Amino acid sequence: xxxxxxxxxxxxxxxxxxxxxxxxxxxxxxxxxxxxxxxxxxxxxxxxxxxxxxxxxxxxxxxxxxxxxxxxxxxxxxxxxxxxxxxxxxxxxxxxxxxxxxxxxxxxxxxxxxxxxxxxxxxxxxxxxxxxxxxxxxxxxxxxxxxxxxxxxxxxxxxxxxxxxxxxxxxxxxxxxxxxxxxxxxxxxxxxxxxxxxxxxxxxxxxxxxxxxxxxxxxxxxxxxxxxxxxxxxxxxxxxxxxx
Numbered sequence: 067x068x069x070x071x072x073x074x075x076x077x078x079x080x081x082x083x084x085x086x087x088x089x090x091x092x093x094x095x096x097x098x099x100x101x102x103x104x105x106x107x108x109x110x111x112x113x114x115x116x117x118x119x120x121x122x123x124x125x126x127x128x129x130x131x132x133x134x135x136x137x138x139x140x141x142x143x144x145x146x147x148x149x150x151x152x153x154x155x156x157x158x159x160x161x162x163x164x165x166x167x168x169x170x171x172x173x174x175x176x177x178x179x180x181x182x183x184x185x186x187x188x189x190x191x192x193x194x195x196x197x198x199x200x201x202x203x204x205x206x207x208x209x210x211x212x213x214x215x216x217x218x219x220x221x222x223x224x225x226x227x228x229x230x231x232x233x234x235x236x237x238x239x240x241x242x243x244x245x246x247x248x249x250x251x252x253x254x255x256x257x258x259x260x261x262x263x264x265x266x267x268x269x270x271x272x273x274x275x276x277x278x279x280x281x282x283x284x285x286x287x288x289x290x291x292x293x294x295x296x297x298x299x300x301x302x303x304x305x306x307x308x309x310x
Contacts, residue, residue, distance in 0.1 A: 072129075075122060079130040082116050084142055087165035096174035106146055106162035131157045142166045214267060221264075221271040222279070224255050225297075229282055233299035245285060245296040248272070 091105040113127045120126075134143055135157060144164045145154045154160055170178070232246045256264050275282055281301045286293055 075120075075126055076130050076133055078120055079116055079122050079126055080133065080141065080143075082119050083112060083130060083163070084165070085169075086112065086115050086119075087143060087163055088167055088169035091165040091168035092170040092174070095168050095178070096170050104162070104164075105168070106144075106150065106164040108162050109160050112163050128157055131160060140166070214270075217264075217267045218270045218274065221255070221267055222274055225251055225271060225275060226279065226282065228254065229297045229299050243287075243289075243296075245287060245298040247289065248284075248295045248297055251297065 087107060090102065090107055094102045094105045109131075113124065116122065116127055116130075117124065131145065134141055134145060135154070142165060144166055145160045146162050146164060147154045147159045148161045150162075228251050229246060232241055233244055235241045236244045252261070252268055256268065261268075275297075276284055281299060283298045283300050285296050285298055287296050288294075289296075
């Protein structure tokens with residue numbers, strides 16, 4: 067009989083402690099009208115409240131804490147030490163108590179649900195806008211790459227035409243050398259104001275010719291006392307005319 071009474075008293079203390087902590091946690095979540103510093107209520111404050119309401123002794127309150135500490139069930143009350151993130155192994159280490167299930171009114175729940183819904187909606191649209199922006203950027207990059215690729219092939223065609231025409235003029239004794247300087251070709255094809263913009267296209271065209279065009283040979287010659295890279299057309303004119 068005494069054990070049953072003791073258990074009933076412990077359950078009453080736990081019930082009142084649960085209600086008190088859940089109300090305090092709910093108030094903290096719903097505007098904090100009591101200016102609480104945390105949802106975790108100091109153990110001395112919780113003890114005073116429970117003792118005043120239930121008329122129990124400090125020993126009954128400690129027994130309730132022992133019950134929470136030794137129970138394998140989720141009683142909705144968290145025991146926390148001075149290190150709020152660390153575990154508690156004894157009642158003496160308990161610094162504050164926190165409810166795992168804040169009790170909130172209907173208005174507060176509605177406001178929190180609205181805030182959560184608006185936040186999730188905002189995040190959804192923000193993610194959608196970000197994804198759309200990424201797709202637009204990728205399309206822009208792909209289009210620029212295609213334009214640059216086409217510009218490179220157009221530049222290759224122009225270079226081939228210039229080098230071939232120079233070689234034909236050399237065959238007709240209109241040019242002094244059978245080769246033409248690479249930078250001379252660049253300067254004749256790209257106006258000064260466009261050279262910075264067309265630098266990448268020009269470099270890609272030069273690399274393409276070096277790797278894929280067997281009719282043009284890259285050589286190094288001394289011209290006007292300076293070493294420079296030149297292009298020479300290696301296919302005789304009669305072969306070019308027969309191809310045409």
